[in-house]
Structure formats: structure tokens, C-alpha cells
Amino acid sequence: MKKFLFLCFYLFLSVSTAKELTLDECVDKVLKNHPDIKRLSLNVAKSKTFIDIAKADYLPQINLSAEYNPINTFVMPQNSQFNTIEDDSYKASAQLNQKIYDFDKTTSTIKAYEKEQNRADMSLEDVKALLVYNVKNYYNLVLLQTKALKARQKDIQTKEELYKQALALVKEGLKTEADASSILSALFIAEDALAITQADLNKALSTLSLYIGEKIDKETTLKENPPPKEQNENLLTRDILAKNFLLKGSKEEIQRDALLYEASKAQNYGSIDAVASYAHQDTLNEYDTSLVGVTLNIPIYSGGRISAQSQQAKISKEMAKESYNAQKLLLEEEAANLLIDLERYRHTIKAKEALIESAKATKKIVEARYKEGLSTYIEVLDAASVHLYAELGLLEAKFAINNTINRLEYLQGEVR
Numbered sequence: 398m399k400k401f402l403f404l405c406f407y408l409f410l411s412v413s414t415a416k417e418l419t420l421d422e423c424v425d426k427v428l429k430n431h432p433d434i435k436r437l438s439l440n441v442a443k444s445k446t447f448i449d450i451a452k453a454d455y456l457p458q459i460n461l462s463a464e465y466n467p468i469n470t471f472v473m474p475q476n477s478q479f480n481t482i483e484d485d486s487y488k489a490s491a492q493l494n495q496k497i498y499d500f501d502k503t504t505s506t507i508k509a510y511e512k513e514q515n516r517a518d519m520s521l522e523d524v525k526a527l528l529v530y531n532v533k534n535y536y537n538l539v540l541l542q543t544k545a546l547k548a549r550q551k552d553i554q555t556k557e558e559l560y561k562q563a564l565a566l567v568k569e570g571l572k573t574e575a576d577a578s579s580i581l582s583a584l585f586i587a588e589d590a591l592a593i594t595q596a597d598l599n600k601a602l603s604t605l606s607l608y609i610g611e612k613i614d615k616e617t618t619l620k621e622n623p624p625p626k627e628q629n630e631n632l633l634t635r636d637i638l639a640k641n642f643l644l645k646g647s648k649e650e651i652q653r654d655a656l657l658y659e660a661s662k663a664q665n666y667g668s669i670d671a672v673a674s675y676a677h678q679d680t681l682n683e684y685d686t687s688l689v690g691v692t693l694n695i696p697i698y699s700g701g702r703i704s705a706q707s708q709q710a711k712i713s714k715e716m717a718k719e720s721y722n723a724q725k726l727l728l729e730e731e732a733a734n735l736l737i738d739l740e741r742y743r744h745t746i747k748a749k750e751a752l753i754e755s756a757k758a759t760k761k762i763v764e765a766r767y768k769e770g771l772s773t774y775i776e777v778l779d780a781a782s783v784h785l786y787a788e789l790g791l792l793e794a795k796f797a798i799n800n801t802i803n804r805l806e807y808l809q810g811e812v813r
Contacts, residue, residue, distance in 0.1 A: 430610030490676035519646035
């Protein structure tokens with residue numbers, strides 16, 4: 398009685414302490430903990446600093462300077478002769494420069510860096526979507542391997558029962574030793590397959606743990622996902638081209654390089670600046686100087702640097718356009734192939750479901766006939782194998798269709 402109560406308490410404790418993990422929890426953890434998210438978030442912050450640097454050209458530039466010479470030699474004419482005087486001297490000054498107009502060079506540069514920040518944002522969002530896509534796949538893989546493990550365990554139980562029946566029939570003289578040996582060999586093969594499935598399950602759990610940054614215990618139960626939502630195939634390609642983060646990032650890159658090209662061309666016209674300075678100087682005589690004015694700086698010759706920079710920016714702009722076109726073609730191709738796969742997997746699921754029903758009926762009849770000595774062990778093992786692989790095939794087809802839909806959602810820029 399005590400043992401029974403202890404067993405009940407142990408089972409209650411095990412059930413009460415069992416953990417359940419959902420896909421949403423895994424997604425939240427990977428978005429919070431994965432280093433790629435943190436790295437690209439820093440990259441977005443870094444891109445913001447380039448905007449601040451470019452905007453600084455709009456603001457006044459103020460410099461202070463001071464100079465002190467403890468020994469300074471002055472030459473003074475006196476009575477038709479030059480005499481030298483040694484004395485200390487100092488000078489303190491402040492200079493202010495304010496850009497008035499630079500033919501939109503600064504404006505184009507600021508806008509270009511804003512586009513670069515948008516591109517960095519798109520890269521961050523794409524990595525988030527990609528990580529969620531990978532987590533979904535590994536989560537589904539754990540569910541797949543868990544169900545496959547149960548199917549193989551059930552198959553082993555069936556073969557163990559068949560082996561016991563074969564031994565009994567051998568004793569009665571209705572079967573030979575070959576029957577029992579063959580079924581035992583099939584049992585060993587099934588146990589080996591079970592070990593492989595267990596290893597695959599452990600690998601999937603390990604990888605999922607690394608993604609979410611948290612150890613997943615073997616006792617943890619993963620909650621079954623709701624059925625994947627249907628895709629509107631007529632709008633799918635259009636949605637992908639409108640929402641895909643990489644493609645949107647490529648658009649921002651085109652605009653960025655076009656603005657940098659405009660900024661590079663504006664260098665040819667120079668800039669108009671307002672200048673002001675004030676200085677206090679003591680060199681034998683103490684006096685103040687001040688200056689307020691406007692300067693015009695036009696580069697006449699720069700050794701070909703400005704024209705080369707403009708040509709470089711123009712080439713970058715054209716490369717960005719072609720990169721966008723190539724990315725667009727790849728997305729259209731992948732979307733079309735995924736839709737073809739989706740249709741194929743749907744047919745596979747229907748076929749596997751029908752095969753499972755047929756294999757169940759066949760397996761039941763063959764096992765009953767084997768007990769009566771009317772079927773061979775080969776027929777029994779074949780029926781069991783057909784039923785097992787039909788179940789595994791159905792699981793794999795459902796896993797494949799989930800992965801395909803997950804991929805389509807990633808291409809559409811879905812982070813959840």
C-alpha cells in the first residue's frame with residue numbers, strides 16, 4: 398500500500414512539474430536573446446550616427462585657439478638701423494564658420510544616410526523573420542520526431558508480439574525457426590531505427606535550445622501548433638514583392654546610391670560660407686582684430702578626384718538597380734516553386750491518409766491469418782512496414798507543408 402501511495406505521489410509530482418513550451422514562447426525568446434538581433438540592432442544605431450555627422454555641416458563650426466611664446470625676437474628699425482628685441486607674446490582667437498549654400502551636397506548626403514538607416518532597419522527585420530522561420534522549422538521538427546518516435550515504439554511493440562507468437566507457433570510445430578529468427582531480425586532493425594529517431598529528436602531539441610538561448614529538458618512538452626493558415630495564391634507573389642524585407646532594403650539602397658551620386662556631383666560647384674573671427678594679440682603692442690565676411694570656395698582642379706568619385710557613385714547606383722532586379726527574379730522563382738511544392742504535398746497527404754487506412758486493414762487481416770498459420774512471416778512484416786512507412790510518410794508530408802508555408806510567410810516579411 399505504501400509503495401502504491403509513493404508511486405501515485407511520484408506520478409502526480411512528475412505531471413505537476415512537467416513543462417509545456419509553445420511556439421510563441423520560442424519566438425519571443427529567440428527575438429530577445431539571439432546575438433544576430435543584438436548585432437544588427439547596434440548596426441542600426443551606428444547608421445543613425447552617420448546622419449548626425451552629416452547634419453553637423455548645417456550647424457556653425459566654432460574653434461578656439463591660443464598661442465603663447467615665452468621668447469620671441471622682434472626686428473625694429475631705429476635710426477636707419479635694425480634692432481632686435483626679445484619679449485614674450487601671446488595670441489587668443491575664436492573662429493566661426495557657417496555653411497550658407499553648397500548646392501545641396503549636404504542635403505543629399507543626409508538623405509542618403511537616412512536611406513542607409515532604413516536599409517539597416519530592413520536588414521534587422523529580415524534577420525528577425527529568418528530566425529522566426531528557422532525556429533518554426535525546428536519546433537515542427539521536434540514535433541515530427543516525437544510523433545515518429547511514438548510510431549516506431551508502437552511498431553516495436555507489434556514486432557515483439559509477433560515474435561512471441563512466432564515462438565509459440567514454432568513450439569506447436571506450425572512454424573519453423575526461420576520465422577522466429579526473421580521476425581527477431583526485423584525487431585532489431587526497428588530498434589536501431591528507433592535509436593536513430595531518438596538521436597534526431599535530441600539534435601532538434603539541442604538546436605532549438607541554442608536558438609532560444611535556453612536549455613529545453615527532455616521532459617518538456619511542446620504544444621501542438623494550430624493548422625497553418627491558407628495562402629491566397631493569387632496575391633502571394635504580389636505580397637512578396639511588396640513586403641519582402643530584402644527587396645525593400647534593395648530599394649532603399651538604390652535611393653541611397655542615387656543621392657550619394659547627386660552629392661558627389663555637387664562637389665564640383667564648391668560652397669558659400671559665412672566666416673567670423675575675433676582675436677586678441679599681444680606682441681609688443683596689445684590690440685584686437687575681428688573679421689566678418691563671406692567666402693566662396695570652388696574647386697578648380699583636384700587631380701581628377703571629384704570626377705572619379707562621381708563616376709564611382711554612378712556605378713554604385715547602377716549596381717544597386719541590377720541587384721534589386723536580380724533579387725526580384727529570385728523571389729519570383731522561389732515563390733513559384735514553393736507553390737508547386739505546396740500543391741504536391743497536399744496530394745501526398747491525401748495519398749498517405751488513404752494508404753494508412755488500407756494498410757491498417759491489411760495489417761489486421763494478415764496478423765489474424767498468421768495466428769491461424771495461414772500467412773507467412775514475410776506477409777506480416779511487409780504489412781507492418783507498409784503501415785509504418787505510411788504513417789511516417791504522412792508525418793513528413795505535413796512537416797514539409799508546414800515548412801513550405803513558413804517559408805512563404807518569411808518571404809512576405811512576417812515576423813510572427
